[in-house]
Each structure stands twice: as C-alpha cells, then as structure tokens.
Amino acid sequence: MKSFSLPALLMTLAMSNIAHAEIYKRVDKDGRVTYSSSPAKGAEKLQLEPLPTMKAQSAPPKQRTRTTSEDFPRVDSETQSRRDDTRRKILEDELATEERALLEARTKLQEAQDSPEVYKGANGQTYRNMAKYEEKVNAAEDDLKSHEKNIQSLKSEISRLK
Numbered sequence: 001m002k003s004f005s006l007p008a009l010l011m012t013l014a015m016s017n018i019a020h021a022e023i024y025k026r027v028d029k030d031g032r033v034t035y036s037s038s039p040a041k042g043a044e045k046l047q048l049e050p051l052p053t054m055k056a057q058s059a060p061p062k063q064r065t066r067t068t069s070e071d072f073p074r075v076d077s078e079t080q081s082r083r084d085d086t087r088r089k090i091l092e093d094e095l096a097t098e099e100r101a102l103l104e105a106r107t108k109l110q111e112a113q114d115s116p117e118v119y120k121g122a123n124g125q126t127y128r129n130m131a132k133y134e135e136k137v138n139a140a141e142d143d144l145k146s147h148e149k150n151i152q153s154l155k156s157e158i159s160r161l162k
Helices: 006-015 077-114 130-159
Strands: 024-027 033-036 118-120 126-128
Touching: 077 130
Parallel strands: none
Antiparallel strands: 024 033, 118 126
C-alpha cells in the first residue's frame, strides 16, 4: 500500500490534471489519516472533482527602448550650480565630521593600547588579560580604519564635483 502525506497528496492532485487515479482515505482507531492509491480495509474512496485549468496567456514581448540624454529633464545652469554648491557643502560638512571622529578614534586607540586589561588571581597576584586587551585594541583599530575609509571616499566624491 502506498501512503501519502496530505501536502504531497494535494500537490500531486494539483499537478496531475491529465492523470486520473482513485484515491482512498483511511482513518485508523488513533485518528491518523492515510491516503492511498489502492483500496485498504476500512478505507473510503474519495470523489474528487477535476481541478479547473486554463491556458497560460502569453505576454507580448517587451520592447526595449533606449534612453537618450534628450529624454531626461533639463535644468538651467544656475539651478544646477546651486545644486552642486549644496552638494559640495553637505559633503564638506560630512568630511569635517568624519575628521573629528577620526581624531577621537585615534585617541581611543592610543588609550586602548596604553591601558592593558588586568585582573587579580585567587592568590592576589595581578595578571594581564591579553584576550580582552586585544579585543579592545582591535575594535579601536577597526573604528579608526572605518573613519579613514569614509574620509577617503568623501574626498574622492568632492574631487569629482565640477
């Protein structure tokens, strides 16, 4: 006897609109439901209606259109100049903020390198916690590198302005 789970049965029924098979449903004394393609003791034959189907509609082929510079809206040179000036000002403000953050990151890195992590053992002796120290220094170095990359990107973007 072939057994199916309910989701597998429903998927099989949905995919097979041409093939037709008899399906039997059996519920045992514990309430477990079994679907089968062959009759079994206590199983009842299911009367299933054929699933509705329809032909797929073919979509018309998409026509590629080329966009040219003439298709884009134009602004006068004065408006564009104001926009460029505003953009430059925003980028320069961001650059100044990043440069301040870089100075703070350098200070934090120096502090992290100058202050080792220590702890006292059970015997009262002082030990260095190298793992915690390296974690703190690595985090400060990552922060410093992030600000350096941001500054480099901002300077590059400013240099590309007209």
